[in-house]
Amino acid sequence: MTDRDTAAPRTTAGATALVVAFCALVAATQVLWLTFAPVTDESARALGVGTGAIANLAAVNPLVFVLLAVSAGRWLDRRLVQALTAGAALTALGAVVRAVDVHSYGVVLGGQLMVSAGQPLVLGATTVLAVRYVAPAARTAAISAASAAQFVGILVAALVAGPVVDAVGLPGLLRAEAVAVLAVGVVFVVLVRRVPARGTPPAAVAPGAPGLLRDRLLVGLAVMLFVGVGVFNAVATWLDPVLGDLGRPGLAGPLIAGMTVAGIAGAASLPAWAATRDRRRVVLLAAALASAGGFAVAAVVPAGAATGVLLVVLPLVGFVLLAGLPVALEWAELHVGADRAARATSLLLLAGNAGGVVLVLAVEVAGGRAAPTLLTLALLSLPAVAAAWSLPRRATSAAAPR
Incomplete structure (x- = not known):
């Protein structure tokens, strides 16, 4: 392990x-x-x-x-x-x-x-x-x-x-x-x-900021958070007009709340499972596939069924997508070591914040129409699928044994 x-x-x-x-x-x-x-x-x-x-x-x-x-x-x-x-x-x-x-x-x-x-x-x-x-x-x-x-x-x-x-x-x-x-x-x-801090040995490999930016694992995790945070923000921004287009105005608030509650549950439970079994890549890949596949299905079903699909898809996507944040942060810390943990975390959160802005603007091209918006969300999730697939199957630690 x-x-x-x-x-x-x-x-x-x-x-x-x-x-x-x-x-x-x-x-x-x-x-x-x-x-x-x-x-x-x-x-x-x-x-x-x-x-x-x-x-x-x-x-x-x-x-x-x-x-x-x-x-x-x-x-x-x-x-x-x-x-x-x-x-x-x-x-x-x-x-x-x-x-x-x-x-x-x-x-x-x-x-x-x-x-x-x-x-x-x-x-x-x-x-x-x-x-x-x-x-x-x-x-x-x-x-x-x-x-x-x-x-x-x-x-x-x-x-x-x-x-x-x-x-x-x-x-x-x-x-x-x-x-x-x-x-x-x-x-x-x-x-x-x-409160006194614990003693933590320095990492065996301690890259500076340029080294972190060139690290393939961190780049893959950054893509995951860019897309994950971006999709969540885009859903929060555009779900109301999407549901209005489907003839179900006023339902966005409860659905977003349900997605967030599911995400809290996922963030609280999945990372421990992933770390204990070294299945971090599995969780991140599941998050990307759930987002791409779930929104694609919601986009192609008849309009009358789309709301029902979203009632299932949004909590599922929230559960695995928001769990991706702690999984990615914990994996990054394990990879770069204790003495670069904050810098790696900040770089990943920077990617997430950037995605939260860029993807909201990207989805705007669909104009709030239901099928185009949902299809755009599915397509924008594909880079996360590729990034998750490229991640190593097992985590390795740059830190000395703790």
């Missing part, structure tokens, strides 16, 4: 608490990113701007991530505690700034930029925090939990914003988020600065 040495000492209680706090912080970054998306019209009225300006509050996040990801990964690898403290501080203070003047678009945008700057320093630590603080046998579970926390945050943002705004308005929502995220940030910073 290439996996973790189960004879190593167990994870300490302090480290377990740190991982839990980190998962809460990860979820918080996603909630803050998508605060305004479910309540676009209400936010536009409250801030006195158009809906396009509200969309920009979410759009700045992937843009800033792309700009800062590589530098964030380098900092996390070299000075983990300092970088994580900065990431938590930017996230919490950004939430507070948004609540300082809840009627000023400029102030809210400034806070959103702070949140966006903190996100690469938080998400980029998904693997390296597990490596530095968690016993080898439990690292896959820690990476899975942190990855699933991203989807939990997305789901919370989608489900909670509307009811809270209806009850207390946008100002109440921003203030409640500020209090909650500030509390999470403070707890996390205290823990990360007090």
Whole structure:
């Protein structure tokens, strides 16, 4: 087996608490990113701007991530505690700034930029925090939990914003988020600065950033995340017009929620199975094939049956597709070693963020029509099939025995 040495000492209680706090912080970054998306019209009225300006509050996040990801990964690898403290501080203070003047678009945008700057320093630590603080046998579970926390945050943002705004308005929502995220940030910073890290030997092979970019395995995993995140974002963006074209308007929200819940379940369960049996490639190939095949079937069946097909396809695709994130991140860490874990993670998340933008725009050519949109999603999934097929059947570790 290439996996973790189960004879190593167990994870300490302090480290377990740190991982839990980190998962809460990860979820918080996603909630803050998508605060305004479910309540676009209400936010536009409250801030006195158009809906396009509200969309920009979410759009700045992937843009800033792309700009800062590589530098964030380098900092996390070299000075983990300092970088994580900065990431938590930017996230919490950004939430507070948004609540300082809840009627000023400029102030809210400034806070959103702070949140966006903190996100690469938080998400980029998904693997390296597990490596530095968690016993080898439990690292896959820690990476899975942190990855699933991203989807939990997305789901919370989608489900909670509307009811809270209806009850207390946008100002109440921003203030409640500020209090909650500030509390999470403070707890996390205290823990990360007090809990001692485990000793981790350096990798036997320690490539720099150019070496990582030329690594065939990392390139294959990057393609997987580019397509996987892109398909998920494209479905979230275009499912409503697709269902409208099929005569089932209003069903998109529950279907996307179901897809996300299935993805959380997959991200929490499949990576451990894949790591224990060294079947990482199997999971990634299944995710790509499910996406390509499922959307192709939905595209070619009669319109009257397409909605029923989507009711089956979307949870299935979500279950395996979103599980691909922790599987890819854990495989990358195992491959490059502990001292380059954050940099590899940041590069893969950078690919995912880029795919989330590019594929949404690519699907736009179908104009929201059901069959062309679903067929486009199937075709855009094919590069992931090729990438997954090209991956090695077994994982190999660049790290010294742990």
